[in-house]
Every structure is written in C-alpha cells, then in structure tokens.
Amino acid sequence: MHEKGLKRFAGGMFFMGPALLIFIGIIIIPILMSMYYSLFQWDGISQKIFTSMDNYSRLLKDPVLWISLKNSVWLTIGALIIQLPVGLMFAIILGYKLRGSNFFKSIYFTPVMLSTAVLGILWSQIYDPNFGLLNEMLNSLGLQSWTRAWLGEESTALLSVIAVVAWQYIGFYIIVYVGALQGISDEVLEAARVEGASEWRIIFNIQIPLIWPTITFTVLNCVINSLKYFDLIYIMTGGGPNNSSEVIASYMMKNAFRLMDFGYGSTISTFLLLFGLALAFIISTVLGQGNKKFS
Amino acid sequence: MKGIGRIVLYVLLFVQLVITGYPFVWMTISAFKDNKEYFANPWGLPSVWKFSNFADAWNQGISSYLFNSLYITFFSVVGLLLVATLIGYYLSVRPFRGSKLLLGAFFLGMLIPIHSTLIPLFTIANATGTYDTFWSLFFPYIAFNLPIAVFLSYNFFTAIPKDLEEAAVMDGCGIYQTFFRVYFPLAKPILATVTILSFFNIMNDFVFPLVMVSKESLKTLPLGLMMFKGNFSANYSLISAALVITTAPIIILYTFLQKYIQKGVTAGAVKG
Numbered sequence: 126m127h128e129k130g131l132k133r134f135a136g137g138m139f140f141m142g143p144a145l146l147i148f149i150g151i152i153i154i155p156i157l158m159s160m161y162y163s164l165f166q167w168d169g170i171s172q173k174i175f176t177s178m179d180n181y182s183r184l185l186k187d188p189v190l191w192i193s194l195k196n197s198v199w200l201t202i203g204a205l206i207i208q209l210p211v212g213l214m215f216a217i218i219l220g221y222k223l224r225g226s227n228f229f230k231s232i233y234f235t236p237v238m239l240s241t242a243v244l245g246i247l248w249s250q251i252y253d254p255n256f257g258l259l260n261e262m263l264n265s266l267g268l269q270s271w272t273r274a275w276l277g278e279e280s281t282a283l284l285s286v287i288a289v290v291a292w293q294y295i296g297f298y299i300i301v302y303v304g305a306l307q308g309i310s311d312e313v314l315e316a317a318r319v320e321g322a323s324e325w326r327i328i329f330n331i332q333i334p335l336i337w338p339t340i341t342f343t344v345l346n347c348v349i350n351s352l353k354y355f356d357l358i359y360i361m362t363g364g365g366p367n368n369s370s371e372v373i374a375s376y377m378m379k380n381a382f383r384l385m386d387f388g389y390g391s392t393i394s395t396f397l398l399l400f401g402l403a404l405a406f407i408i409s410t411v412l413g414q415g416n417k418k419f420s
Numbered sequence: 421m422k423g424i425g426r427i428v429l430y431v432l433l434f435v436q437l438v439i440t441g442y443p444f445v446w447m448t449i450s451a452f453k454d455n456k457e458y459f460a461n462p463w464g465l466p467s468v469w470k471f472s473n474f475a476d477a478w479n480q481g482i483s484s485y486l487f488n489s490l491y492i493t494f495f496s497v498v499g500l501l502l503v504a505t506l507i508g509y510y511l512s513v514r515p516f517r518g519s520k521l522l523l524g525a526f527f528l529g530m531l532i533p534i535h536s537t538l539i540p541l542f543t544i545a546n547a548t549g550t551y552d553t554f555w556s557l558f559f560p561y562i563a564f565n566l567p568i569a570v571f572l573s574y575n576f577f578t579a580i581p582k583d584l585e586e587a588a589v590m591d592g593c594g595i596y597q598t599f600f601r602v603y604f605p606l607a608k609p610i611l612a613t614v615t616i617l618s619f620f621n622i623m624n625d626f627v628f629p630l631v632m633v634s635k636e637s638l639k640t641l642p643l644g645l646m647m648f649k650g651n652f653s654a655n656y657s658l659i660s661a662a663l664v665i666t667t668a669p670i671i672i673l674y675t676f677l678q679k680y681i682q683k684g685v686t687a688g689a690v691k692g
Contacts, residue, residue: 127514128595136595140510143503144566151563152529155540162539169543215436218429229433231674232441234682238670240624242642243663246649247447250656256459258446296440300682301689324425346689353533356626360646374535381539382631391539398536405531 156398162391169387180392189368190393193376196283200372201351203287204294209343211291212298217328219299220306230303233296241293245360248289252276252361279369282362286370289357298343305339306332341412348408352401373397444667451660458657473661480652482662484636485644486669492554492640493622496561500569500618501611503562508573509599513585523574529567530688534560538631545632556632557640561625565618568688576610577603616677616684641666 128136163180165173184190215233219226236244251258254274263271275285309332317327333340355374358364364371364379371379377397381390450458451473453466461467511519541560545551580603588598629643639647645662652658674681 137510140506144507144570147503147559147563148526148529148566151541151559152532152537155537156532158540159536218433221429223429229437231678232437236440237685238620238674238681239667240642241626242645243666246645246659247443247663251443256462258462261462292439297686301686343689349531353535355535374533377535387539394536394539397533401533402531
C-alpha cells in the first residue's frame with residue numbers, strides 16, 4: 126500500500142517539504158550563518174573583514190559580557206527558586222479542593238496569557254519612583270526609608286525585573302503541576318491517610334516522587350527560557366543602569382542592533398546558543414538520574 | 421483539611437490572589453481617571469469616571485495595532501497548522517530510516533534561542549527584500565512554533581490505530597485523500613491545542629516586530645504599545661486605558677475558554 130519511486134518522492138516532498146524548508150531556512154541556516162559572522166568584523170553594511178577568533182577573545186575579556194552572564198544566571202536561579210516551588214506549593218494547596226479553588230486557579234493564570242509589553246508597562250508604572258504604587262504603599266505603611274527608584278538603581282533593577290517574571294509565570298507552573306498531580310489516583314492518597322501518614326509525608330514521599338518527570342521537565346523548561354530571557358529587561362530597564370541588569374540576550378541585541386556590530390553580536394549569540402545547549406544537556410542528564418531513582 | 425490548617429491555606433491563596441489580581445484592578449481603575457487624579461489619588465476610585473480615555477487610546481493607534489496583530493497572527497497560525505500536521509502525519513504513517521532523527525532535530529529546535537537567529541534573519545530579509553513585509557514575520561512565526569506543533573501532531577497521529585488508514589485505502593483513498601478527508605478532520609483536538617499555544621506566542625511576541633519591521637501597518641500590539649507609551653509618556657491614565665483595551669479581549673476569551681486555554685498554553689511543558 127505504500128507508494129514507490131517517484132510517487133513516494135512526490136509524497137515526501139508534499140508532506141514534509143514545507144516544514145523542512147521553513148525549519149532549515151529560518152532556524153538551521155541562520156544559526157550556521159551566525160557562527161560564520163562571528164568570525165568577522167562587520168557592521169552589516171560595509172565589507173566584512175575576516176578576523177578569525179578575535180571576537181571570541183574579545184568576548185572572554187569583555188567585562189560587560191561577564192556581568193550579563195552573571196545576571197542571566199541570577200535570573201535563572203531566581204526563576205528556579207521562586208517560580209517552581211511556589212507553583213508547586215499552590216498546586217498542592219489547590220489539590221485539597223477547598224471551596225473557590227477553581228476561581229483562585231483562574232486568576233493565578235491570567236498574567237501568563239498577557240504580552241510582556243503590557244506587563245512591562247504596567248509594572249514600570251507600579252515601580253515608578255514618584256507616583257508608583259509600590260512606593261505609595263511603603264509610604265502609607267510608614268516605611269519611607271524603603272522607597273527607592275526600583276528600576277533606576279543598580280542594586281534593585283535586576284531584582285525588580287526578576288520579581289515581575291516570577292509574578293507572571295507562577296501561574297503557569299501552578300497549572301502544569303495541578304495537571305500532573307491530578308494524574309495521581311485519589312485511592313493512593315486515601316490509603317496513605319488511612320495508614321496515618323502526615324500531609325507532609327504524603328507531599329514529599331508520594332506526590333513529589335510521582336510527578337518527578339514533570340518536575341524534571343519544568344526545571345529544564347524554566348532554565349532554557351530564563352537563560353534567553355530578553356523582553357522585560359529591554360522594556361523595563363534597557364539593561365541599565367550602568368549594565369546592572371544587562372542579560373546575555375539584551376547585550377547581544379544592544380551590540381547587534383544599536384551599536385550595529387553584527388560580528389560581535391553574532392559571537393554573543395553563538396555563545397548564548399552553545400551555553401544553553403550545554404546546560405540543557407547537563408540538566409537533563411542529572412535530573413534523568415532522579416527519574417531512575419524514583420521509578 | 422480542617423481547622424487552623426484550612427485557615428492558613430486560605431490566607432496563602434488569598435495573598436497570592438491579591439498579588440496577582442490587584443495590579444489589573446489598579447490598571448483598570450487608573451484607566452478611568454483623569455491624568456491629574458492618577459497622580460493625586462493612586463488608590464481610590466475616580467471622582468469622575470472618564471470614559472474618553474478609551475476612545476482616545478483606541479483612536480491614537482491602538483485599534484490599528486490590534487488589527488495588525490490579529491491578521492498577522494491569524495495567517496501565521498493557519499500556515500503553522502497546515503505545515504505541522506502535514507509533516508506530523510507523514511512521519512507517523514510513513515516512517516523511514518532517519519525519521520526519528522528528524523523528529524529529534526525538531527525537538528532540539530525547541531531549545532534554540534530566537535536571538536541566535538536574529539542577525540542572519542535580518543540580513544537575509546534585507547538581501548531578499550522581505551524586510552518590513554508581512555513575510556518577515558510570517559515565516560519566523562511558523563518556524564519557531566513548528567517544533568512543538570510537529571511534536572504534538574506526530575504524537576496524535578501515531579496514537580490513531582493503523583486500521584483507519586487501511587480502511588481509507590480500501591475505500592480507494594490515496595495518501596493525500598487519506599490525510600485531507602480522514603486524518604486532518606480527526607485532528608481537531610490537537611489543532612485546537614496548537615492554535616491556542618501559537619496564538620498566544622505570536623500575539624505576544626515582541627522581538628520579531630522590533631527587529632524586522634518599521635512601518636506602522638506591520639507593528640503588532642506589543643511593539644505598538646511601546647510606541648504608544650513613548651508618544652504619550654506623561655499621560656499615565658491614557659496609557660492605562662491602552663493596556664486595558666489590549667488586555668480585555670484576552671480576558672473575555674479566557675472566561676469562555678478557560679480549560680482549553682490553560683491546557684493549550686501549558687502544552688509545551690507537559691509532554692516531555
């Protein structure tokens with residue numbers, strides 16, 4: 126019943142051709158081109174000048190790159206230690222099916238659907254040093270000394286953005302974990318309760334081990350997305366003040382499209398790609414061991 | 421769950437509710453204020469409800485940004501659905517040597533940061549004359565949603581028993597008819613999931629318009645909102661109104677399709 130020869134070829138082209146063309150043309154080839162560009166000094170307009178590995182030695186010596194890398198890592202750690210545990214905690218709480226659970230769940234998910242432009246503008250207003258809700262709130266609580274220009278000071282700019290990213294995505298992980306926890310049959314939990322297991326034991330010895338594959342996947346998902354994070358940094362701080370909230374992706378964009386340094390921009394984006402892939406590989410290997418342990 | 425424990429849980433749920441929900445409440449109330457009152461009275465209700473903010477924001481560009489977003493998203497999603505189900509179907513009914521490898525490559529595609537491709541996509545767009553055209557958004561949107569869409573549709577088609585295809589062949593269907601008459605219509609659940617997932621991804625994307633587009637008729641809402649904010653930077657209540665206008669349709673859609681939207685948006689993080 127399977128087609129042969131030319132017919133088979135035509136079928137393959139018809140069904141797979143469009144996807145392959147788009148995938149190769151928009152993702153694979155540009156990645157290779159980016160690696161190629163990274164070997165040149167180029168402003169995007171004049172002649173490319175081959176400089177071999179010069180951009181890479183510049184990368185290693187560039188203090189702002191290291192700041193960006195450190196900030197990306199902080200953003201990732203912040204996401205991991207806030208979004209996932211808080212998400213899991215609320216998923217477990219919602220699992221008790223208290224009255225109103227569905228309503229709470231619906232509201233928690235709302236920011237996930239909205240664009241970073243909306244959230245970035247909204248939170249810039251909340252953080253506004255003169256009229257923002259946050260400083261107003263601190264003032265009315267008598268904490269004047271705590272008020273500050275949240276996005277305008279080096280010590281708080283990155284933290285303020287990390288807080289908004291967490292605020293947006295906690296709801297995402299709540300929904301993911303609620304779904305995973307629903308896969309555990311009520312009988313197992315009831316049996317444990319009849320046996321006299323405490324709620325804490327049920328959480329740590331039954332629920333978490335049983336949804337470990339999902340936790341693994343969310344860790345990976347969270348790291349990948351945090352490492353390449355760009356939107357709110359660009360919208361809320363532009364990487365500033367004084368590079369204090371610069372992340373790898375925003376620094377790459379700044380070099381490429383503001384300073385028009387396509388060669389160096391490509392070097393940073395190649396670095397971002399390889400670093401992300403390496404980290405994804407390491408995480409999936411390490412957490413894969415956890416899967417074996419629990420299954 | 422009884423007694424103290426129950427109260428603690430409710431307190432936690434309620435605190436998270438306020439943290440998540442209050443910014444939207446504040447945004448909505450601010451949108452009805454006059455700009456002076458926005459600064460003078462940030463917490464309270466407006467003394468006079470100023471509806472004209474909405475009309476002003478709508479007429480000062482938000483309506484056209486919304487329209488741009490909708491049509492670009494619509495065509496990109498339709499293109500994605502077709503392209504992804506075609507290959508997902510073929511890989512599941514006609515596996516060949518290397519087809520697993522191909523799926524693996526798509527899977528790896530999910531890990532690729534968009535930013536690693538932006539400089540070359542920009543130079544390609546300039547070289548081919550597609551910079552600042554519909555296509556410079558359309559193709560990247562399909563490409564970057566393709567990995568998850570191929571994965572979901574491949575899994576869906578693979579779960580359908582082989583008898584179905586045999587029956588279709590018995591009835592005289594070739595591979596094309598089998599797809600368009602039998603499999604594609606069956607795929608409604610997965611089409612819905614991919615539609616929702618990619619709708620939000622594309623609708624909310626900020627990076628591609630930022631790099632690939634400069635004319636007004638292609639600026640989608642996220643970029644448009646930034647422009648709007650730049651133009652009216654001192655008029656906070658007008659900006660709030662613009663935010664409400666862009667948020668409201670999503671919230672309304674969400675109240676009707678809650679379950680589907682939650683499932684669709686998280687689809688990428690559930691299946692490993």
